Amino acid sequence: MTETLSDMHVEAARIQQEIKDYLGLRTSDLVFEYSNVDGKVKLDLITINPRHNQAFLFHSEHGADKVDALKKMLNYVQKYKEKENSYTIQWVAKGDTELHTSYFKASNILNALQKLYYGRDMNTITVFSVVLNPIS
DSSP states (O other): OOOOHHHHHHHHHHHHHHHHHHHTOOGGGEEEEEEEETTEEEEEEEEEETTTTEEEEEEEEEESSHHHHHHHHHHHHHHHHHHSEEEEEEEEETTOOOOEEEEEEESSHHHHHHHHHTTSOGGGEEEEEEEEOOOO
16 A cells, blocks of 8 residues: 555654654754755754754755654654754854853754854854863
8 A cells, every 4th residue: 555645744744743742842943954965855943043043954854755854853852862962052142242151962063053143144144152061
């Protein structure tokens, strides 16, 4: 029996909800962005910080289709805390004076900065510090 498009939409919605619930974020603070790359589906999971209204990349996954990418994302979300390092980045948006502090889970400092700069011109943010947080 083949899965219908409707079944895939229902399954995708269910997994998206599971990811939101697992992360404890409101629907308005999480964006699932899909694109096609080399015949595969790329899923960028983006978080929006309601305090300063900035969007940051949480994680990217590739899958055979939307549901496959979502399943991989759910797996990542359930395990990332034990696999990734925690970084604190202090930054200021161009034209602003307020210093912001954001936290990222990433495999290294470059990946943490890529998450900070995701979807924006690098000249729009000045980074003051990047700190690898101690393992608790």
